[in-house]
Amino acid sequence: MNQKPIRDTYLPYGRQWIDNDDIEAVVEVLKGDFLTTGPFVYKFEEAIADYVGAKYAVSFANGTAALHGACFAAGITAGDEVITTPLTFAASANCILYQGGTPVFADINEKTYNIDPKEIEKCIRPRTKAIIPVDFTGQPACLDEIGEIAKKHNLVVIEDAAHALGATYRGKKIGSISDMTMFSFHPVKHITTGEGGMITTNNKDYYEKLLQFRTHGITRDPGKLLNNHGPWYYEMQFLGFNYRLTDIQAALGISQLQKIDQFIERRTKYAAMYTEAFINIPEIITPFQDSDGVSSWHLYVIQLDLTRLSTDRAEIYRTLLDHNIGVNVHYLPIHLLPYYKELGFKHGDLPISEFLYEAILTLPLFPLMNETDVEDVIRAVKETITLYSKGV
Template identity: 65%
Template sequence: MRKDYLPYGKQWLENDDIEAVINVLKSDYLTTGPTIANFEQKVANYVGAKYAVAFSNGTAALHGACFAAGIGEGDEVITTPITFAASANCVSYEGGTVVFADINEVTYNIDPIEIEKKITPQTKAIIPVHFTGQPVQLDEIHAIAKNHKLIVIEDAAHALGAEYKGKKIGALSDMTMFSFHPVKHVTTGEGGVITTNSESYYKKLVQFRSHGITRDMESMTQNDGPWYYDMQFLGYNYRMTDIQAALGLSQMDKLDNFVERRREIVQMYDEAFKDTEYLVTPKQLFEGNSSWHLYVIQLNLDKINSTRKEIFEALVAQNIGVNVHYIPVHTLSYYKELGYKEGSMPKAEALYETIITLPLFPKMTNEDVKDVVITVISELKKVSK
């Protein structure tokens, strides 16, 4: 057994990250200052988008995207059940109706065929989620969106640094959200961003994250003086601080190295598990290059005399910090109370019963990876049929 606990995900902060934050703490601006704009520009440049708008967290960013898209009461938005609740909640915040479409059994991402089945005259948008960092089938989804005049908001919380057909995720759809939680590819502590090529969306997002307030003289019908501002719609205080942005700026310089290390670890996992009959390793579509936020295995329960819960607990007892991503959103109590039914997403629900997330983060050593591999195989062999 390992002496120390190995978490499934963890940030990697170095002295230059700390110095970047200290420099802002010594500056005139702790919030609403120039560091935020610098961070936004860096993210936009990295993904190839015209604009980036920073938010206090990824959920707030998704909420902003739904507002900018004009989602409201009577509108339906299609998303996947295999995601964190925020991918659906953001629709509900604006009064829209969440519609779940089942997943592809190979990629675990939302299936474009299932999306097509769920479209109605009320459908306004699609929120595809790049689960684990693997890009969804964007060509197919964009074709559906174009045919039905739908907005596409990518939930790329897992996919900063990922590529689809050689292009970075982040400038391929109407809007794209990235998250900067500590377990993600780079961190700002908490934080999120929406990238877009639309000036109209950009302006709405900026105003939405700051109470719906503007100081733009051209858009106001009244101006009492240089102090004057106007609140033109109900927005929120979803602003990122300069402290967070400073950390993000420093971290962005390391993003490519972080992603490269994640891919190295995945290759080690794949090689170590390739002949193991007790589990199924994740697979990529040929047109996508995952940035590997998560490494999710499926247990082959036909080959072992054990449950997923027992295997999970056995790994934790050996100080291997596994997790499960995700409980299908439509089976959570809030959504069941709204009328969503278990059994309605058979592929997602079947996947959930067998998956375990293994540790994956750049600061893991090769010895850490070996510990995970040896422990997983050992525990599964103990209960093999």
């Protein structure tokens, strides 16, 4: 592109917001006695459980580890099938493979981009053990319908809410509804611990399994020990993993959580600015909002009507990058990744996900942006669409 970029500096699609309070919270830990798992980890878990309205919360080194822990707690083993969506990050399905299970992909709803309950029903077989719905972009999945399906077939629901901390579904906070719910604290998410994840649950059995799983399968609980040689004694009772969060990370998370309402308010405001700017542009389909759920707006994803454009999504992407607008694509459907193709999945298996993948584009959205940044994105998108519009 020969014309002058709209922005002089690059605007990423997502970025953390770290302030002096966050830095001071971490420094306090660095000056203390615990750097790894200690009192701040337990305080962070209590704070998240309280925020979402769940009885229990167990922290993990990252969201993927948390999903792995949830699959273990749900009893997923070799030969079990777990239904999930293809339009998500690979971890949503990889966690099933870690336990020897088999991912089964159900296609998505063309409006919400979330897993379609009707497609879930079609995928249920005798070996089906669980469902992993994903709250894509922060928009809650159809949790009541999914819950009814799970109850009917005696399945566990592990909700991947990596995008949805702070979202609500029919008046309830995400994290208090499903059997287990995973949150991610990667820097582009609503709050960050650098890397980190959390499982919330109301089930004590799952809670205790998660605690032990993240610590090598080791317990010191006298009530669970097969033997007891003394106060130093512990037992490794199954093969677990070292998936623990640190007090350094937890201190950052506690500080960040105090600002989450402010963060979500800004995300919601900027998303509304985008929708108002694009809703009457025929070449753009703005995000659909289900009346049952209130999104926490992790991502703002537009769909391009490629029949009205003289080019493909890749050229639109490149043109926006030339304007220093850090667009992205979420996601390449999992079943089209080379590793999953080797497992037998192929193009054509999930037509709605595949169609949308060719047309969706993620715009920058994070609380550290200001209104000028949003206006730059709007201007760049409008100019780019005008440049390639067929004028139909």
